[in-house]
Amino acid sequence: MSDVSRPPSGGESRTAGQSGSAGQSRTAAVIPAAGRGVRLGPGAPKALRPLNGTPMLIHAVRAMAASRAVSLVVVVAPPDGAAEVKSLLASHALPERTDFLVITGGDTRQESVKLGLDALPPGIDIVLVHDAARPLVPVDTVDAVIEAVRAGDPAVVPALPLADTVKQVEPREKGEPEPVVATPERARLRAVQTPQGFDRATLVRAHETVALSGEGATDDAGMVEQLGVPVVVVPGHEEAFKVTRPLDLVLAEAVLARRRANDGF
Ligand SMILES: Nc1ccn([C@@H]2O[C@H](COP(=O)(O)OP(=O)(O)OP(=O)(O)O)[C@@H](O)[C@H]2O)c(=O)n1
Numbered sequence: 156m157s158d159v160s161r162p163p164s165g166g167e168s169r170t171a172g173q174s175g176s177a178g179q180s181r182t183a184a185v186i187p188a189a190g191r192g193v194r195l196g197p198g199a200p201k202a203l204r205p206l207n208g209t210p211m212l213i214h215a216v217r218a219m220a221a222s223r224a225v226s227l228v229v230v231v232a233p234p235d236g237a238a239e240v241k242s243l244l245a246s247h248a249l250p251e252r253t254d255f256l257v258i259t260g261g262d263t264r265q266e267s268v269k270l271g272l273d274a275l276p277p278g279i280d281i282v283l284v285h286d287a288a289r290p291l292v293p294v295d296t297v298d299a300v301i302e303a304v305r306a307g308d309p310a311v312v313p314a315l316p317l318a319d320t321v322k323q324v325e326p327r328e329k330g331e332p333e334p335v336v337a338t339p340e341r342a343r344l345r346a347v348q349t350p351q352g353f354d355r356a357t358l359v360r361a362h363e364t365v366a367l368s369g370e371g372a373t374d375d376a377g378m379v380e381q382l383g384v385p386v387v388v389v390p391g392h393e394e395a396f397k398v399t400r401p402l403d404l405v406l407a408e409a410v411l412a413r414r415r416a417n418d419g420f
């Protein structure tokens with residue numbers, strides 16, 4: 156199912172990016188928001204749960220639309236939530252310069268992103284994929300990803316160094332001690348966030364190839380890596396964390412409270 160909340164302007168060119176100059180690449184953000192949020196506990200689909208009284212998804216949509224480079228936001232809604240998402244987009248203040256499209260997602264994040272890619276109109280050259288579950292990513296991080304793609308990197312991911320040492324283990328049943336297999340060198344590891352930014356053709360090819368091979372990946376850049384196309388990392392941001400478990404909600408509310416205190420919004 157596909158529906159347009161505020162329609163993209165067909166293949167027409169429109170202002171996009173900080174310069175908005177003719178010939179500038181057009182960027183769309185696909186927001187997979189179709190997950191249930193099992194790890195967060197019982198309740199509404201995660202993307203529809205409130206943070207400071209506003210659905211997490213609206214925060215994520217605003218985070219993407221805050222970039223002047225993003226001309227279209229495609230929201231991939233929970234299977235039973237497309238009507239609610241459309242009504243939320245219509246009832247919350249969003250930038251006039253941005254178009255919005257709502258489609259229904261699939262059983263996995265990978266399927267949901269693929270459906271979002273399939274819904275993109277012609278004329279989009281750069282695609283961001285951003286988890287609805289990362290509602291607080293700052294616009295500077297979004298812009299840094301877009302800039303790196305514009306500069307010629309076909310796949311760009313924001314990421315942070317790790318605070319913990321990581322062990323590779325031999326997985327066992329829950330509760331059983333798990334043998335350690337290796338300790339990867341921490342200085343070479345990064346925790347990957349979103350938005351991940353791609354040259355559109357590269358990302359489409361990656362999703363098509365991975366769907367055919369049956370080899371999944373937990374992020375979109377991982378699929379591009381499987382093509383043998385280089386992926387680069389740019390600095391991520393602590394506030395781009397993923398709301399996954401109940402404690403993350405506490406942190407998200409605290410970040411919003413600090414922003415209100417600092418910025419008065
Ligand atoms: N079938 C799915 C599964 C996930 N997602 C989206 O992918 C993002 C990252 O996924 P995650 O944080 O794992 O969300 P959930 O799958 O909802 O979480 P859980 O695994 O706890 O159920 C989220 O914005 C989620 O809505 C999606 O669009 N479609």
Ligand SMILES: C[C@](O)(CO)[C@H](O)COP(=O)(O)O
Nearest residue numbers: 264286347348349373374397
């Ligand atoms: C895409 C992602 O957010 C990058 O860290 C992550 O891989 C999503 O994983 P999940 O299994 O959907 O939580």
